[in-house]
Amino acid sequence: LYRSCWVCFATDEDDRTAEWVRPCRCRGSTKWVHQACLQRWVDEKQRGNSTARVACPQCNAEYLIVFPKLGPVVYVLDLADRLISKAGPFAAAGIMVGSIYWTAVTYGAVTVMQVVGHKEGLDVMERADPLFLLIGLPTIPVMLILGKMIRxxxxxxxxxxxxxxxxxxxxxxxxxxxxxxxxxxxxxxxxxxxxxxxxxxx
Ligand SMILES: [Zn+2]
Ligand SMILES: [Zn+2]
Structure with a gap:
């Protein structure tokens, strides 16, 4: 028994490489649709408004639209956007700055351990003034990035x-x-x- 797409009516026989999805509550032969065909169909329905709700024309189940093409950067930005609207702009900015800062500190510590050796790096950092580490370590990745950007x-x-x-x-x-x-x-x-x-x- 072959699946058949309710948009283009093609079956498994016609196209063996196409991706199939079952996005709604439909049963039987009409439940299958090509991923690409459904995307095209939804795009036509939405007419450029990507937040418009679209439902299956047969069972009326609303399609859950995800955007897999947008990379992790967009996902992070979207997450940050939601955080800002929830926690208030200042809290969100604080979280962003804090996480960037700690990433830089971690990267600096890793760089120190790579340059002088794992054990020696740990020894040096344990003996150093914590304030010096908190300021010095994050400047390492900043300097490395600047060193790469500026010729x-x-x-x-x-x-x-x-x-x-x-x-x-x-x-x-x-x-x-x-x-x-x-x-x-x-x-x-x-x-x-x-x-x-x-x-x-x-
Ligand atoms: Zn199709
Ligand atoms: Zn349906």
Whole structure:
């Protein structure tokens, strides 16, 4: 026995890859519908108003419409929106800031443990001033993100190029020092630091 879609009348035979849903109280052959067909049908009924209620034309059961295409970001925003309307804007903002802050603290602590080692990192943080940790740890991810967003090493190199002529003169005054070596050393250090930042972020 094949399922058949009440929108397009196609059966399992016609399309073996289509996704099927049973969204209402209908029984028998009319209970099945293609996911895509139902979506199209609902869209036509709603005419752009995504909050409009839509019901099955046969059993009159209201369709529960979920939006799986919207990613987790939209879900979080929606949740935050509902929180704000319930708990008041200030409480919700406080919760948001608090959770972002604690995420940053956790990320900072994880970064410290990754850089200096798990046990050593824990030791360092246990011995450190708690106030220092509460301010210092969240700045680590902020610095990492800034380090990734701002092309600061280009800026440093530009500055270096601008002043390297003077340094050349300096190095000719002080024999033994080569500004070219310094330049490449700095470029290497800058790109290595950037690599580290990217590595820590992802
Ligand atoms: Zn269909
Ligand atoms: Zn129905």
């Amino acid at each position: 600061w090493e280009d800026y440093v190199l530009r500055l270096w190029r601008k002043y390297s002529n003077k340094l050349q003169i300096l190095s000719s005054i002080f024999p033994g020092g080569s500004s070219k070596t310094c330049y490449w050393g700095l470029a290497l250090a800058a790109s290595a630091w950037k690599c580290l930042c990217l590595h820590e972020l992802f």
